[in-house]
Amino acid sequence: MRQIRNVFFTFFAAPLILIMLTTSGAFSLTSKVSPDYIPVNSLYHGSQVVVSGEAAPDEEVIIKFSSPAKKADLHKKGKGGGLLWMNVGELEFKPVSDVYLLYSSQNIAGIVSVEQQDEYALGYDAFRRMLEVSPVSSEEEKEMWVKEFIRFKEKNKIYGVFTGKIETQTENNIKTYSLKVDWPYQAPPQEYTVSVYAVKNNTIQDHRESSLKMEKVGALNFISNMAFNKAPFYGVISILIAIAAGFIVSVIFKGGGGSH
Amino acid sequence: MYFYLPIALTSISLPLIVGLGLLVGLLSGLFGVGGGFLLTPLLIMIGIPPTVAAASDSLQIVGASTSGTFAHWKLGNVDVKMGIYLLIGGFVGGIGGVQLIKVLRAMGNADFVIKITYVLMLGIVGSYMFFESLNALKKAKQSKEAVHTDETAAKPKKESGFVKFLKALPLQTRFEKSGATHSALLVIVLGTFVGVLAAIMGVGGGFLMVPVMVYLLRMPMHVVVGTSLFQILFTCIEVSFLQAYVNHTVDFILAVLLLVGSTFGAQIGTKLGRKLHGDQLKILLAMIVLGVTVKILVDLLVQPSLLLSLKGGH
Numbered sequence: 001m002r003q004i005r006n007v008f009f010t011f012f013a014a015p016l017i018l019i020m021l022t023t024s025g026a027f028s029l030t031s032k033v034s035p036d037y038i039p040v041n042s043l044y045h046g047s048q049v050v051v052s053g054e055a056a057p058d059e060e061v062i063i064k065f066s067s068p069a070k071k072a073d074l075h076k077k078g079k080g081g082g083l084l085w086m087n088v089g090e091l092e093f094k095p096v097s098d099v100y101l102l103y104s105s106q107n108i109a110g111i112v113s114v115e116q117q118d119e120y121a122l123g124y125d126a127f128r129r130m131l132e133v134s135p136v137s138s139e140e141e142k143e144m145w146v147k148e149f150i151r152f153k154e155k156n157k158i159y160g161v162f163t164g165k166i167e168t169q170t171e172n173n174i175k176t177y178s179l180k181v182d183w184p185y186q187a188p189p190q191e192y193t194v195s196v197y198a199v200k201n202n203t204i205q206d207h208r209e210s211s212l213k214m215e216k217v218g219a220l221n222f223i224s225n226m227a228f229n230k231a232p233f234y235g236v237i238s239i240l241i242a243i244a245a246g247f248i249v250s251v252i253f254k255g256g257g258g259s260h
Numbered sequence: 261m262y263f264y265l266p267i268a269l270t271s272i273s274l275p276l277i278v279g280l281g282l283l284v285g286l287l288s289g290l291f292g293v294g295g296g297f298l299l300t301p302l303l304i305m306i307g308i309p310p311t312v313a314a315a316s317d318s319l320q321i322v323g324a325s326t327s328g329t330f331a332h333w334k335l336g337n338v339d340v341k342m343g344i345y346l347l348i349g350g351f352v353g354g355i356g357g358v359q360l361i362k363v364l365r366a367m368g369n370a371d372f373v374i375k376i377t378y379v380l381m382l383g384i385v386g387s388y389m390f391f392e393s394l395n396a397l398k399k400a401k402q403s404k405e406a407v408h409t410d411e412t413a414a415k416p417k418k419e420s421g422f423v424k425f426l427k428a429l430p431l432q433t434r435f436e437k438s439g440a441t442h443s444a445l446l447v448i449v450l451g452t453f454v455g456v457l458a459a460i461m462g463v464g465g466g467f468l469m470v471p472v473m474v475y476l477l478r479m480p481m482h483v484v485v486g487t488s489l490f491q492i493l494f495t496c497i498e499v500s501f502l503q504a505y506v507n508h509t510v511d512f513i514l515a516v517l518l519l520v521g522s523t524f525g526a527q528i529g530t531k532l533g534r535k536l537h538g539d540q541l542k543i544l545l546a547m548i549v550l551g552v553t554v555k556i557l558v559d560l561l562v563q564p565s566l567l568l569s570l571k572g573g574h
Contacts, residue, residue, distance in 0.1 A: 042513070045262040045271040074568045084560040086375050087569070145568075152568040156307075185264065185271040186307070216266065220513075224266040228508050235504030238512050239497055242319055242519060246326025249523035253331070253531075 029206040030054045031196040036210060038183065039217040046185035049212065052178040055198045057170045059205060060111045061177045062104040062122060062197040065212070067190055069095030074152070076145070092134050093149055099187045100127070100153070102161045103179055105168060113202045120197065120204060124150060124161055157184040189214040267511035268312040274517065276306065281521025285324045288522065289331065289529020290536075291485060291545040293466035293492075296321060297382075297552060299518070309570050312511050315503035318496045319515035324522035325493040331530040332486030339437035339483050342473075343490040345444055346451035350465065350495060353455020360456065379556055381457060385471050386549035392475075393543035400539070438479040438487075450476060466492050467549055474542065481538030 031053035038047050051063050071094035078088035104111070108123035117126040128146050136142045153159035166179045192212040198205045216224050226234045261274040280302055284295035296317050303313035332338050364373050429443030450472050454465045466488055473484040504510040533541060 040264060042264055043262065044264040074570065077564055077567045077569065080375070084375060085562070085564055086560065091568070148567045152566050155566060185262075188269045220264060220266045223512055227267055227504070227510065227512070231505045231508055232501075234512070235501040235510065238319055238504060238510055238515065239322055239500055241512075242323035242500075242515065243326045245516070245519050246323040246328075246523050246526075247330060249327045249527060250330040250334075253524075253527040 029056075029059075029196065029198040029208055031194070031208040031210055033194045033210045033212055036212055038212070038214045040189045040214055040220060041216075041218050042220050044185060044220075047183045049181045049183045050178065051181070051194055051196065051210075052176070053196060053208070055175045055177060056200070056205075057173055057175045059175065059198040059200045060105045061166055061168065061175075062102070062108070062112070062199060063166065063179050064103075064120075064122065064195040064197070065099055065101040065181070065192055066097040066121070066195070067099050067192050069097055072096050072149075074149070076148075091136075091145055092132075093145075094132050096131065096149075098190070099158045099184075099192060101159070101181065103165050103181070104161075104163055105166045105177075107163055108161070111199050111202065112197075112204065116202075116204050120195070120207070122197070156186045158186050187214065189216050263513060263517060265308075265312075265511050265514050267509065268308050268316075268514055270307050270309075272306065272308070272514070272517075277514070277517045278521040280306075281320065281324075281518035282525040282528075283521070284320075284518075285327075285522030285525020285527075286529040286532070287525075287548065288321075288324045288466075288489065289328045289526035289531075290533045291466075291470060291529075291541060291548075293470060293488070293545070295324075295466070295522075297467055298548070303514075308511075308514065311507060311509045311570075312514070315500070315507065315509035316511040316514040316518070318503060319500040319510050319512070320518035320522055321492060321496040322500055323515070323519040324526045325489045325496065327523040328489040328526040328530060329486065329493050331527055332482075332489060335482070335486070335530075335534075336437070337482045337486030338490045339435055339479070339487045340490065341433075342435045342438055342447065342477070342479070343487045345433075345447040346454075346469065346473075346487075346491050347494055349448040349451020349453075350455035350469075350491065351498075352448075353452035353457075354495075355455075356452070357456040375556075375560060377457065379553060379560070381468065382549050382553040382556065385468065386546050386553055388475075388546075389471055389542050390546035390550060393539045393546060396539040397543065435479075438477065438483050440478055442477060447477065465495070467545070470545065481541055482533070485533065485541075 031051060034050045055061050071092055073090055073092050075087040076089050076091045077085055080086045080088055112122055117123050118129055131146055133142045133145050136145060150159055166177050168175055168177045194210045194212050195207060197207045262271045263274055264271045284299045287293055287295050300313050300317045304310050329338060426446060429446055431444040432441055433444045434441045454468045454472060457468055469488050470484055473479045500510060
């Protein structure tokens, strides 16, 4: 009897359980970020980052790049004296990420519930709902400055929401996904979080987080450290080098006499 | 080819940045202006954060004005005595101007005052220089003089009551290189005035100092250029050090790349300047100043494409 039970489990039940798991969303989402370390040297001009992995065949994939939330203080422009455009004050935005790049296989609003958009900060609508702007006098004014904030960041290529850039392929009941991102050189060196979400039935089924570290290296790192940790020395050395450069060029040119 | 900047945290095109340096160095060597009023906005336009642009620009002016001052010094165009007096005034005025800005900021209308000052000063200085130089060129053409010297522009035409008043001021000092005698007090006060304006406008003040030397101190144009560069050199050394020490905003790599262009530009400008007459130089500078004025006016009147900007800069 036990033998019959073992044979049944090996040939029927186990494969059945496996099939049920893979088709019911319990499939284990995987993600890999390559490279996960970007050395920033003096010749750095951006990089290409590939995020790839596997998901269940009936799941949509969302990929988000973000950095730790903080506050941002910016000048706001308006009409000074009712006539001339100029800086008319400051605005504080919080919580905001230095970089916010979101990629999804379909429009976020169509595949994730509003509650989960807010919970996982997915999409500009969620961004608008959770962002605090001060000082503002009304909701309309807040809405206007949030739009401006997004436009300001998008112009620097460090904010963006994109649909359809993730390449997928389904084979043997497994969906493989791949996203190639031109990582912007405007993104400041720090550690970023790459979040991958598997979505089905308007619900996030699973998610994975990886890190992408950008770090200053070599001479660039040396100069940066000196500027912040040995500021007086850095100031004096910079001035001396500038003066020396001026003299050297003067000597090279060997300007003759005379006047205008 | 691109370079990543350690303080600005952005990547820039090498030919573009060296080209900008060359252009500003050329102006510096030609007219004795630091070029901050032109270069800082250009750097911001190509994506350098405003605070880093202003501070690094100041460091590159140290290099360019060293090159220009040295070239002019070899030509005997630097009135060191006049430069030191103006420097003393400029230093005092700079401190006063910074305090004035603090008061205006507390009152909430600093930016309005800065912009209006910018437009008015640039507009008045540019227009005056343009028309004065144009008249001088016309007269020179009419009289068909064979040889022109810059000294003709510096000669007082008629001794007015104002000139008499200036001559009555105490501490009359002879400035040999400039070929003029002025009250040391007057020179220091003029330096202070430029210092206050430069601090309000957030620039080195070269384009204000040059007209002051030409029209109020009646210095020959070639000595004006050399002396202005001498004065700018010391002002920018002070500013660069303070920016590096207090704000950590001096980007050494950016300044060096700008310097590659500007030091050569300053030498070319100095050589080119020797081929031009004083009035031709003045009219060229006036046209550049007026061009910048028009650009600022357009920026003030037309709604900007982005209504948010990073803090710092002019």
